[in-house]
Amino acid sequence: MNSRRDFLQKITASAIAFTVFPHTGVAGKEATERPYDGPVLRVAIMGLGSYGTRVAEAMQSCKKAKLVGVISGTPSKIKDWQQKYNIPEKNCYNYENFDKIKDNPDIDAVYVITPNALHHPQVIRVAKAGKHVICEKPMALNAKEGQEMVGACKKANVKLLVGYRMHFEPHTLEVIRMRNAGEFGKILFFQGLCGFRIGDPTQWRLNRQLAGGGSLMDIGIYALNGARYMIGEDPVWVTAQETKTDHQKFKEGVDETIQFQLGFPGGAVASCLSTYSMNNLDKFFLNGEKGFAEMQPSTGYGPIKGRTNKGELKQPIVVHQTLQMEEMAGIILEGKQPVVPVDGEEGVRDLKVMDAIYEAAKSGKKIALKL
Amino acid sequence: MNSRRDFLQKITASAIAFTVFPHTGVAGKEATERPYDGPVLRVAIMGLGSYGTRVAEAMQSCKKAKLVGVISGTPSKIKDWQQKYNIPEKNCYNYENFDKIKDNPDIDAVYVITPNALHHPQVIRVAKAGKHVICEKPMALNAKEGQEMVGACKKANVKLLVGYRMHFEPHTLEVIRMRNAGEFGKILFFQGLCGFRIGDPTQWRLNRQLAGGGSLMDIGIYALNGARYMIGEDPVWVTAQETKTDHQKFKEGVDETIQFQLGFPGGAVASCLSTYSMNNLDKFFLNGEKGFAEMQPSTGYGPIKGRTNKGELKQPIVVHQTLQMEEMAGIILEGKQPVVPVDGEEGVRDLKVMDAIYEAAKSGKKIALKL
Structure with missing residues (x-):
């Protein structure tokens, strides 16, 4: 195990619990000492570009969300990520075969971080594979495409969230x-x-x-x-x-x-x-x-x-993507309702x-x- | 004479000369001691409302511009201003008789500070009376009116400036x-x-x-x-x-x-x-x-x-209307060219x-x- 990562994960998770969610009543020190044993959203990232990398790094500090898989058209990137994030071979896909994610019980959701024009077909394929979807902004190229994606996710009974980190x-x-x-x-x-x-x-x-x-x-x-x-x-x-x-x-x-x-x-x-x-x-x-x-x-x-x-304004400084993934895991796993919608x-x-x-x-x- | 006013006039004039026009080579102290003996633009203000009052106050600190007359429809205001600014009876007009300003050799220019819709007829009347005109913004209600005002001033061979203090x-x-x-x-x-x-x-x-x-x-x-x-x-x-x-x-x-x-x-x-x-x-x-x-x-x-x-930005703080009137006097009396036009x-x-x-x-x- 990567002890630096575990350390960062622990302290950032507690920092978030303490500073951003004071209403949970979890005191900072106590949280640091108490390991998280609640549900975890196991996420595969589709698209390993610069923003995908940023999200992956930020997720290392999440307690409720964990990077467990990748989908990429570039085998060398997959290898790098496997090594860096301890991702097993069975959780790695490319753009041809990622529909098989349907048969993978170890992945709950796919975060689509690819060029805009690809979101529509990719999100629909992920939905058909029965996984929850988080999709980067803009969700699609136009409202018609977006509506089709919403429809596909409803039909497949999976959640569809959009990467509105500012919310x-x-x-x-x-x-x-x-x-x-x-x-x-x-x-x-x-x-x-x-x-x-x-x-x-x-x-x-x-x-x-x-x-x-x-x-x-x-x-x-x-x-x-x-x-x-x-x-x-x-x-x-x-x-x-x-x-x-x-x-x-x-x-x-x-x-x-x-x-x-x-x-x-x-x-x-x-x-x-x-x-x-x-x-x-x-x-x-x-x-x-x-x-x-x-x-x-x-x-x-x-x-x-x-x-x-x-x-x-003197609110806590947070890593947007860490907080986003933490909260989105809460929405998907626990039915939490965000102040501003992200669906x-x-x-x-x-x-x-x-x-x-x-x-x-x-x-x-x-x-x-x-x- | 009002000694407080003279004092303020002296120090502000020198402050302007020193801080805003350093290129004149007039040192602050020297300027304070040397009385101004150049040409002075003798101004009548038309419209004695709140902005007219502000301009009148600011002009007390000018060396090149001096408030010498008023045009108003309210006799009580005229009396107040006469007293406050030492304005002789012969330099006071109302909206019916101000064309007679033509025969007054002691007024060089009229600053029109009346409601917008009145600028067009009033500026044209002032031009016909042979006096230079400064007109508040907006100069007129539309470009056609403005063009007519420019034409009238050209024809009368008087200058027409617009109250662009920010320039x-x-x-x-x-x-x-x-x-x-x-x-x-x-x-x-x-x-x-x-x-x-x-x-x-x-x-x-x-x-x-x-x-x-x-x-x-x-x-x-x-x-x-x-x-x-x-x-x-x-x-x-x-x-x-x-x-x-x-x-x-x-x-x-x-x-x-x-x-x-x-x-x-x-x-x-x-x-x-x-x-x-x-x-x-x-x-x-x-x-x-x-x-x-x-x-x-x-x-x-x-x-x-x-x-x-x-x-x-750490430029000198000035009273806009003092500087404007000082510079406009320079434009009218000495043909100075402003960096941004005000004509x-x-x-x-x-x-x-x-x-x-x-x-x-x-x-x-x-x-x-x-x-």
């Missing part, structure tokens, strides 16, 4: 708590600026076939989803404008920069920016009649920083807005929405 | 200097959030007849103008969305909240918010390939605060964008612009 992030949840408690008054405005300067032009994110789109699919979805969870309503209209300055790098169907605006039933409006051509834009601003919240970074891997009209239906709502943004950008029209 | 503000000018020096790289994005929660529903700003519009005319114009001077280009397209939550307070033709987006020839985009229903929104954000500038407050009366990728043509450019924003909000269409 568990403590600063974010504190802002949502304050909003729900009326501390900002009536919500009037949300601004989300999300973007980065994308590098290597040959990566899958810039390949229409694999990415399905451009910045909006990849990073703009944080502003879109953020508008919904920060305002706490679903938008009723959307307008959008696309700007492309580099037609070489951003080919047909791959959006470089999209501005979009959302209108909400309560009268609030949102103004968002999604871009692949600006350095590290990661800012949220929520404005109400009585107060505000500012977050920057707002959705990066952390630490998230922010302040409200009442002062600096397939939530993913479909984002996709409906995303569809409307692309339609608005193309047509120049204001698109009415009913989520 | 002289040191933090703002430093950001413009850095941008021009390439310190932010290629400019990609500007965001301007400008608004406040408007109070008294009976004020002229909420009266369509006097205001000509709503928040966009009054406060949104700062974001519009800011987008132009921060990016350093004129927009080529505009889109806009209007939202009204309070139809009682914001009647037909008086906009409560407008979001607008601008596209620029160099590929930059701007995302702006103009509102009468949110508390003190006063934020600018300029983003380039290599750096950024953030300002908050960005256009309020000050002190302006900001930071760039190189650190906090009538500049005002018309803003009005063309404003016209397009209203058109875009109404039609839902992207409006092409050529300024």
Whole structure:
């Protein structure tokens, strides 16, 4: 056994129990000493790229979730992961044979972390194999695909969750708590600026076939989803404008920069920016009649920083993916209910807005929405 | 003579000379001791409301500009001002008789600080009376009116300036200097959030007849103008969305909240918010390939605060209206050229964008612009 990993796992699990879930009544010291003996979600990761690696590392500190399998098209990566994470040969699959996971009683769930365009067929195959699915954002390329995935998981009686790590992030949840408690008054405005300067032009994110789109699919979805969870309503209209300055790098169907605006039933409006051509834009601003919240970074891997009209936000700093997997294990294994949904239906709502943004950008029209 | 006023005038004038115009080579101490004996712009203020009062107070610290006359419809206000500012009876006018200012050799210029809808006829009357005109923002209700005002002033051979106080503000000018020096790289994005929660529903700003519009005319114009001077280009397209939550307070033709987006020839985009229903929104954000500038407050009366990728902006804190009147006197009397234009043509450019924003909000269409 890897003692360093066990050590980290122990202390981080207790840190989470102590700082993030104080309501459990588990005191820090006591938790460290008491080994976890509850149910564990045994997870296979599909797609061993950089984000898959990040999730795998973060899961080493989970108590309720454990990396037990891999699915990859690259045999050398599988070997590396087997060695690093003690994964038995029988839990390793490739993209041709992973339907056989159906017959593997040692895997409970598959976390799909592949290029966007592959999510739809892969999630449906995992569902048909009878395993729970966690799927990275965006869940699919459009709402129709998303709906089919939700349907397939329902039919197979497996849970479908979307990798909304921010829905568990403590600063974010504190802002949502304050909003729900009326501390900002009536919500009037949300601004989300999300973007980065994308590098290597040959990566899958810039390949229409694999990415399905451009910045909006990849990073703009944080502003879109953020508008919904920060305002706490679903938008009723959307307008959008696309700007492309580099037609070489951003080919047909791959959006470089999209501005979009959302209108909400309560009268609030949102103004968002999604871009692949600006350095590290990661800012949220929520404005109400009585107060505000500012977050920057707002959705990066952390630490998230922010302040409200009442002062600096001082929530615990967590590893997003550790907390996400811990909580998702709780949802799948214990039927826990998150404050902000992370299920397939939530993913479909984002996709409906995303569809409307692309339609608005193309047509120049204001698109009415009913989520 | 009012010795306190003279004292303040002396020290502030020298402070401006020393801190804001170091290139004049006038040392602080020397300037304090050497009385100003250059030309002075003798100004009458038209409209003695709260902003007129602010300008009058600020002008007490000017060396090149002096308040010498008033134009008002309220005799009691005229009396108060006469007493307070030592204004002779012969320099006092009302809205019926102010054309007679033509025959008054002791007034050089009139600063029009009246409700928006009145600017057009009043500026034209002042021009016909042969006096230079400074006109508050927005210069007029639309570009057509603005163009007529520019034409009238040209014909009368008088100067027409618009009250763009930010065009002289040191933090703002430093950001413009850095941008021009390439310190932010290629400019990609500007965001301007400008608004406040408007109070008294009976004020002229909420009266369509006097205001000509709503928040966009009054406060949104700062974001519009800011987008132009921060990016350093004129927009080529505009889109806009209007939202009204309070139809009682914001009647037909008086906009409560407008979001607008601008596209620029160099590929930059701007995302702006103009509102009468949110508390003190006063934020600018300029983003380039290599750096950024953030300002908050960005256009309020000050002190302006900001930071760039190189650190906090630490320009001198000035009284905006003092500096503006000092510089405008220099423009009118000495032909000085400001870094960012403040003439009538500049005002018309803003009005063309404003016209397009209203058109875009109404039609839902992207409006092409050529300024």
